[in-house]
Amino acid sequence: MIASPEAPPVSVSLLALPESTPAALYGLFEVFASVGVTWGLLTGTPARGRRMEPCIVARTGEPFISAIGMPIAPQRALADVARTDVVVVTDLTVPADTDPQGRWPAEAAWVHDRLAEGALVCSVCTGSIFLAEAGLLDGLEATTHWSAAEVFRRHYPAVRLRPERILCPAGPEHRVITGGGASSWEDLALHLIARFCGEEEAVRTAKIFVLGDRSDGQLPFSAMAPARRHGDAVIGRCQVWIADHYAAANPVARMVETSGLPERTFKRRFKAATGYAPVDYVQALRIEEAKQLLETTGEPTEAVAHVVGYEDPAFFRRLFKRRTGITPARYRQRFQSFARLRRGA
Numbered sequence: 001m002i003a004s005p006e007a008p009p010v011s012v013s014l015l016a017l018p019e020s021t022p023a024a025l026y027g028l029f030e031v032f033a034s035v036g037v038t039w040g041l042l043t044g045t046p047a048r049g050r051r052m053e054p055c056i057v058a059r060t061g062e063p064f065i066s067a068i069g070m071p072i073a074p075q076r077a078l079a080d081v082a083r084t085d086v087v088v089v090t091d092l093t094v095p096a097d098t099d100p101q102g103r104w105p106a107e108a109a110w111v112h113d114r115l116a117e118g119a120l121v122c123s124v125c126t127g128s129i130f131l132a133e134a135g136l137l138d139g140l141e142a143t144t145h146w147s148a149a150e151v152f153r154r155h156y157p158a159v160r161l162r163p164e165r166i167l168c169p170a171g172p173e174h175r176v177i178t179g180g181g182a183s184s185w186e187d188l189a190l191h192l193i194a195r196f197c198g199e200e201e202a203v204r205t206a207k208i209f210v211l212g213d214r215s216d217g218q219l220p221f222s223a224m225a226p227a228r229r230h231g232d233a234v235i236g237r238c239q240v241w242i243a244d245h246y247a248a249a250n251p252v253a254r255m256v257e258t259s260g261l262p263e264r265t266f267k268r269r270f271k272a273a274t275g276y277a278p279v280d281y282v283q284a285l286r287i288e289e290a291k292q293l294l295e296t297t298g299e300p301t302e303a304v305a306h307v308v309g310y311e312d313p314a315f316f317r318r319l320f321k322r323r324t325g326i327t328p329a330r331y332r333q334r335f336q337s338f339a340r341l342r343r344g345a
Contacts, residue, residue, distance in 0.1 A: 009053040010196045013084040015111070016058040017092060017104060017130065022070050024090035024124050024185035029054045031189045031209060035197055039204040044226025049201040052193070057081050059106050067093035078110045086192060087114050091125035091182050096150055100133050108134035115175065122177040122192070124185040131178065132156040140170040142178040167191055186211045203295055203335050213334060219325030220334060224284045230273040234259050238270070246285040247309035252278045286310070287323050294332040301328045 012032050014025055036051035061077030094100055111134055115121050123131050128144040129151060131137050138158040143165040152161045162168055166180045167187050179188045194202035206212050207221040238255045248254060256266045270278045286308040293304045305316035320328050
């Protein structure tokens with residue numbers, strides 16, 4: 001399902017505590033701010049999904065120096081945020097021998113109020129210590145950084161700790177979500193984008209920021225560049241035609257016919273106008289459509305090949321791997337995982 005762009009933006013409050021470190025805080029801010037915006041800028045595809053509005057909030061709203069010496073500059077004070085869709089507490093510098101009990105009473109009360117109003121409350125890494133101290137994890141499954149397991153055993157035995165998990169949605173409607181290691185903020189970001197803005201937008205965001213398994217390099221995340229602006233009306237007419245007929249037999253020959261130009265002239269002008277040789281342009285369109293089908297359907301690879309214009313599935317597999325770096329099956333496995341991520345699997 002595509003979240004309507006007419007829906008109000010998802011408000012995300014990134015709660016900064018005195019012990020917060022800036023990496024996940026600002027990483028989440030940048031990723032959420034890109035939703036519904038950056039993919040269109042990179043590919044020329046019109047925005048179709050709901051946007052997100054992140055905001056860094058803190059008790060007073062005043063800038064402070066983080067636990068690692070870098071400044072954190074909140075945008076709003078807690079008292080100025082009466083409603084939000086999501087609260088996220090990122091990783092905290094809390095040594096294992098530190099007693100966290102009694103800390104953050106004002107912030108804990110504010111988060112309780114937001115949860116009672118229907119917000120999702122989330123943590124990343126040791127940020128789950130804050131949620132435990134606020135009493136929000138009692139009786140629930142939760143995860144945290146592996147190094148904080150002893151803190152939970154000592155101070156929060158009512159929490160059903162699952163330190164092996166990366167994401168752990170819990171509670172009614174899964175409105176409390178904890179993340180494991182420090183880099184779990186990436187998994188949490190994609191989970192929230194899929195939940196509020198749709199799985200398609202989560203996939204686009206993963207491609208923009210190259211999030212997830214990078215063992216196959218960057219090619220699986222890449223997309224066809226936006227069409228160049230040019231003044232060649234004949235080639236523009238051919239581009240419009242091929243956008244609707246990329247699966248047609250002999251597509252380059254049919255574009256030549258549509259153009260009314262000699263074949264060599266057509267190929268020269270097409271390359272000058274678009275930056276692509278005609279056959280490469282057709283292949284790029286077909287592979288982009290194949291990606292969409294692999295991401296969103298369960299159609300066999302042979303059927304996908306046929307739909308996008310290839311009668312020989314073996315040729316399609318070779319072409320797909322050459323252009324994306326991985327096989328169609330591997331691509332499907334990678335990007336359909338966002339459906340499982342949204343469900344917290």
